[in-house]
Amino acid sequence: MRFTYDVAISFAEEDDDIAAQIAAALHKRGVRCYYYKEQEAEGWGAYILHLAYISYGKYSRYVLLITSHIYVEKYWSGIEVQIAQMTSRPGAPRILQLRLDNTPVPGLSQHVVYQEWRNNPEEIAVLLQQKIGVQEALERRYRTRYGMISLIALLFMSMIWLFSRPVIDEPEIILEVKPVLITSPTDTFYISETEVTVWQYEQFCKVQGIDLPPQLPSVSPNKPIVNITWEEALAFCRWKKGRLPTEEEWAYAASGGLDVKYSGGNNVAKVAIINRKKPASVMSRQANVFGVYDMTGNVAEWCSGWSDSSATWKAVRGGSYHSSIRPVNELLINYHSKELPGNRKPDIGFRVAWDKSN
Numbered sequence: 001m002r003f004t005y006d007v008a009i010s011f012a013e014e015d016d017d018i019a020a021q022i023a024a025a026l027h028k029r030g031v032r033c034y035y036y037k038e039q040e041a042e043g044w045g046a047y048i049l050h051l052a053y054i055s056y057g058k059y060s061r062y063v064l065l066i067t068s069h070i071y072v073e074k075y076w077s078g079i080e081v082q083i084a085q086m087t088s089r090p091g092a093p094r095i096l097q098l099r100l101d102n103t104p105v106p107g108l109s110q111h112v113v114y115q116e117w118r119n120n121p122e123e124i125a126v127l128l129q130q131k132i133g134v135q136e137a138l139e140r141r142y143r144t145r146y147g148m149i150s151l152i153a154l155l156f157m158s159m160i161w162l163f164s165r166p167v168i169d170e171p172e173i174i175l176e177v178k179p180v181l182i183t184s185p186t187d188t189f190y191i192s193e194t195e196v197t198v199w200q201y202e203q204f205c206k207v208q209g210i211d212l213p214p215q216l217p218s219v220s221p222n223k224p225i226v227n228i229t230w231e232e233a234l235a236f237c238r239w240k241k242g243r244l245p246t247e248e249e250w251a252y253a254a255s256g257g258l259d260v261k262y263s264g265g266n267n268v269a270k271v272a273i274i275n276r277k278k279p280a281s282v283m284s285r286q287a288n289v290f291g292v293y294d295m296t297g298n299v300a301e302w303c304s305g306w307s308d309s310s311a312t313w314k315a316v317r318g319g320s321y322h323s324s325i326r327p328v329n330e331l332l333i334n335y336h337s338k339e340l341p342g343n344r345k346p347d348i349g350f351r352v353a354w355d356k357s358n
Contacts, residue, residue, distance in 0.1 A: 006132050008034035008060035010080040012070040015100060018117060019066055022098075025125035031132065034060060049079065049214030049227065049346075056080045057217060061094065061132060065108075066117075068100035079346060081107050082322075086217065086277040096131075098124065107322075174199055175222055175282065177240055179354055180292050184252045190354040191245055191253045194282035194293050195224035195301065196236060204236050216346055222281040224299045224349040230314045230341035233302045233350040244304040245353035247315050247336075254296065254318070254333045256289035261332055263295035263318075264288040268331060272297030276321040279347075296331050297321060299349035307338035314339060320347035 007026060011019040016037070023035035034055045036043065043051050056063050063084040071077050084095050085107060097105070097114040104110065115124065177200055179190035198212075199221035205212045213227045228236075230244075237243050245253065254263040264271030264286055271288070273280045274297045283293045295301070295318055303315040316339045319331035329335065339348060 003061045004059040005034040006032045006061045008055045009064045011066035012074050014070045021121035025121040029129050053217045056083045064096050066098050067105050069103040182253045188356045192351040195349045195351050197222050198225050201225040226346050227344040237352045242352040242354040247303045250317050273321050279321045302350040314341045
């Protein structure tokens with residue numbers, strides 16, 4: 001594996017002075033370091049999510065997180081942590097935490113060794129350089145020992161592939177937006193069979209002449225669209241001559257009119273994509289009794305109404321791929337969540353609702 005950077009530094013803007021000191025100390029030792037203020041020209045005009053993937057993903061050997069109470073409040077800090085976790089290599093820890101205070105960081109274990117900042121950039125740089133040196137030595141040893149074995153295995157697998165591959169590769173089936181009829185005691189409406197997918201939203205972008213918002217790494221056409229604001233979700237729904245579902249509609253469509261914890265039953269493993277670092281393609285789990293998929297887990301979903309009397313937060317329901325049932329079960333049908341309507345989140349998507357008359 002060729003790394004563009006030995007260390008990528010993730011930090012809150014307010015802690016820039018510390019990041020700058022560490023970057024300078026690393027440069028003095030010839031350590032290849034990503035410190036975004038030094039690469040501003042390279043990033044100008046690029047999608048931020050793609051830039052984060054290149055910087056904090058698999059192209060950096062280590063990600064140094066300078067964490068504080070400010071860090072946990074920053075949206076892009078959370079994205080950088082997720083990307084670093086998604087691209088971690090088994091058996092090779094690569095997330096290094098430098099704590100400015102004792103604030104816990106979501107997604108980071110409290111049982112992993114960390115360093116504390118003591119106005120010691122030189123000491124931090126030396127530790128990083130030593131860690132990089134140890135890892136490079138292990139990689140050289142691995143390449144020498146297993147290089148020939150890997151080559152033989154590769155040739156063997158190539159022969160198997162050559163003689164066993166199908167004559168025609170089956171393309172991924174592209175899903176159109178499909179309405180499902182929902183009949184409740186108080187209302188009759190339609191809701192889309194799946195969460196709106198990347199391919200479906202991409203068609204909307206082409207017609208409207210707008211760019212597709214940045215998506216998570218390894219995105220595919222049938223994965224749910226994410227990083228969509230509430231207004232953008234509503235605009236897509238109107239393009240489909242629909243709207244976003246109300247919370248009441250969402251809850252009834254999710255339950256199927258049954259007394260269940262999750263959409264599709266009480267066994268969350270059968271009906272929901274959870275405890276993962278990224279979403280799965282829609283319809284990866286079984287549908288509920290209405291034939292609607294993924295209303296629990298995979299990505300959380302925007303609803304039409306406000307979640308508070310001051311009209312500040314929009315309702316979000318369903319939980320997502322990184323939700324869990326402990327300590328708080330965010331996956332329950334009756335669990336209420338909220339988000340600012342202008343925010344883009346890598347775990348929030350949406351589905352379409354229609355009045356029956358449409």
